[in-house]
Amino acid sequence: MTDKPDRPAVTPHVAVLASPLKRARGLGSARSGSGAWWAERLTSVALVPLTLWFIASIISLEGTSRAGVIAWLQAPVPLVLMLCMIVATFWHMEQGLRVVIDDYLRNDVMRMTMLLLNRGVCAIAGLLCVVSVLRLGL
Amino acid sequence: MVALRLPANSRIKQGQTYKASAHAKRVRKFHIYRWNPDDGANPRTDTYELDLDACGPMVLDALIKIKNEVDSTLTFRRSCREGICGSCAMSIDGVNTLACLKPIGDVRGAVRITPLPHMAVVKDLVPDLSQAFAQYRSIEPWLKADTPPPPNGERLQSREERAQIDGLWECILCFCCTAGCPSYWWNGDRFLGPAILLQAHRWIVESRDEATGERLEALHDPFKLYRCHTIMNCTNTCPKGLNPAKAIGAIKRLIVERQV
Amino acid sequence: MALSIAHRATGIALSVGTLLMTWWLVAAAASDHAFAMVQGFLGSGLGVFLLLGWAAAALLLHFFLGIRHLAWDAGWGFGILAQQEPVGMGSGSRIYRITGWGVIGVTVLATLTVWIAGLISWR
Numbered sequence: 001m002t003d004k005p006d007r008p009a010v011t012p013h014v015a016v017l018a019s020p021l022k023r024a025r026g027l028g029s030a031r032s033g034s035g036a037w038w039a040e041r042l043t044s045v046a047l048v049p050l051t052l053w054f055i056a057s058i059i060s061l062e063g064t065s066r067a068g069v070i071a072w073l074q075a076p077v078p079l080v081l082m083l084c085m086i087v088a089t090f091w092h093m094e095q096g097l098r099v100v101i102d103d104y105l106r107n108d109v110m111r112m113t114m115l116l117l118n119r120g121v122c123a124i125a126g127l128l129c130v131v132s133v134l135r136l137g138l
Numbered sequence: 139m140v141a142l143r144l145p146a147n148s149r150i151k152q153g154q155t156y157k158a159s160a161h162a163k164r165v166r167k168f169h170i171y172r173w174n175p176d177d178g179a180n181p182r183t184d185t186y187e188l189d190l191d192a193c194g195p196m197v198l199d200a201l202i203k204i205k206n207e208v209d210s211t212l213t214f215r216r217s218c219r220e221g222i223c224g225s226c227a228m229s230i231d232g233v234n235t236l237a238c239l240k241p242i243g244d245v246r247g248a249v250r251i252t253p254l255p256h257m258a259v260v261k262d263l264v265p266d267l268s269q270a271f272a273q274y275r276s277i278e279p280w281l282k283a284d285t286p287p288p289p290n291g292e293r294l295q296s297r298e299e300r301a302q303i304d305g306l307w308e309c310i311l312c313f314c315c316t317a318g319c320p321s322y323w324w325n326g327d328r329f330l331g332p333a334i335l336l337q338a339h340r341w342i343v344e345s346r347d348e349a350t351g352e353r354l355e356a357l358h359d360p361f362k363l364y365r366c367h368t369i370m371n372c373t374n375t376c377p378k379g380l381n382p383a384k385a386i387g388a389i390k391r392l393i394v395e396r397q398v
Numbered sequence: 399m400a401l402s403i404a405h406r407a408t409g410i411a412l413s414v415g416t417l418l419m420t421w422w423l424v425a426a427a428a429s430d431h432a433f434a435m436v437q438g439f440l441g442s443g444l445g446v447f448l449l450l451g452w453a454a455a456a457l458l459l460h461f462f463l464g465i466r467h468l469a470w471d472a473g474w475g476f477g478i479l480a481q482q483e484p485v486g487m488g489s490g491s492r493i494y495r496i497t498g499w500g501v502i503g504v505t506v507l508a509t510l511t512v513w514i515a516g517l518i519s520w521r
Binding site (some may be wrong): 021023025026029033 | 390394
């Protein structure tokens with residue numbers, strides 16, 4: 001009797017037979033990514049002084065009435081700094097959350113949906129804040 | 139969406155215990171991850187008790203002693219036993235390092251040994267490094283120069299130029315850093331990882347290489363390079379004392395330098 | 399490593415916290431009543447906790463960790479590139495540990511300062 005070779009009864013199906021090099025190269029370099037990286041650094045740097053100013057202002061505004069807040073925002077410096085802080089914050093927030101979504105979501109549909117939601121919510125919330133501040137200040 | 143437990147066939151079970159002889163005085167326990175692809179069983183943790191007085195100082199000495207005298211089925215890569223080949227990279231006491239350079243005395247209590255994290259396991263402590271080496275191949279780690287070499291074949295390099303690759307050429311591709319990077323765990327199929335990026339930087343700062351722009355463009359990708367978030371596990375774990383995080387930071391700065 | 403994930407966690411928590419800031423600004427622009435409602439919430443137990451813990455502690459930790467990240471991006475604070483003695487148990491080079499503990503220390507001091515200043519201003 002000939003020896004039966006060691007083989008499972010059913011040949012396992014392998015879905016991916018592409019070489020490791022093919023998989024490592026993927027679709028090639030996108031030749032982009034530094035723009036987003038640099039912009040994130042810019043918003044971070046901008047937020048260093050703006051955040052400190054914001055915390056100090058909030059503390060000084062504690063207990064103020066609505067009229068007091070409006071009066072504070074009517075001076076041009078707090079108004080402009082507040083606008084800068086809002087824009088920088090929501091932009092920075094969008095960038096940071098985008099990185100988190102890219103890291104953790106592998107399913108393309110889910111990832112794209114969350115990325116769009118991210119931009120949408122940040123844009124809308126940012127606009128709400130900007131418009132409110134302009135309404136108060138102007 | 140997110141799996142908080144390992145799949146049922148991957149959960150690590152308690153394995154066998156191999157006791158030391160009765161007259162052993164300095165006994166240390168080694169809890170070692172075992173898995174055999176051929177027997178269909180779950181991975182398990184086997185415990186080996188060794189007499190340290192009869193064993194060399196490094197964790198690799200313990201592994202070799204176990205394989206020689208206790209359990210010859212224990213499988214692991216090793217070669218030079220002096221920290222230059224990179225074969226024995228594994229997770230010892232929770233830190234990725236080379237077994238041949240890790241003194242047993244540095245570990246307090248029982249020594250836990252598992253394969254490099256988040257890598258496919260071939261058997262026991264042997265990881266599947268084919269993806270990592272394919273990523274190495276993909277950065278084209280050889281000299282690319284259009285200028286023909288001088289007649290005697292030797293491309294000249296000053297001392298200062300040679301110093302540029304210090305801290306980069308010493309990498310032995312053990313992949314301790316790459317296997318310790320959370321970004322590589324989650325996106326290892328597209329992110330190159332610290333070891334490969336360190337080598338990419340080695341070729342970018344090589345003074346005799348003339349394809350620097352091409353190399354930077356090949357890395358300029360939201361996944362290949364920019365999944366690095368300076369988590370710093372790589373530099374903290376390198377058994378050769380190298381600094382992949384710093385090299386990656388330098389690549390990012392070079393790319394921006396071209397366009398700002 | 400713990401600081402790295404803390405940076406991400408505080409970032410995500412702060413992103414949710416901007417909703418609070420949005421509410422405050424929209425209410426201020428809307429009417430006296432809306433503003434009174436949001437000020438009332440901020441004065442409540444939950445509101446104070448959110449302000450102290452979230453707006454102050456999380457913000458300041460993310461802020462100082464962020465500065466450490468910016469220093470790394472500029473190339474400072476990594477230690478040297480050339481081969482050096484591996485620092486044993488994977489705990490990191492000296493400058494990494496110094497900046498790490500430095501951030502924690504500065505955050506604690508700043509948070510306490512903000513809390514005290516806030517309480518004084520409230521009285």
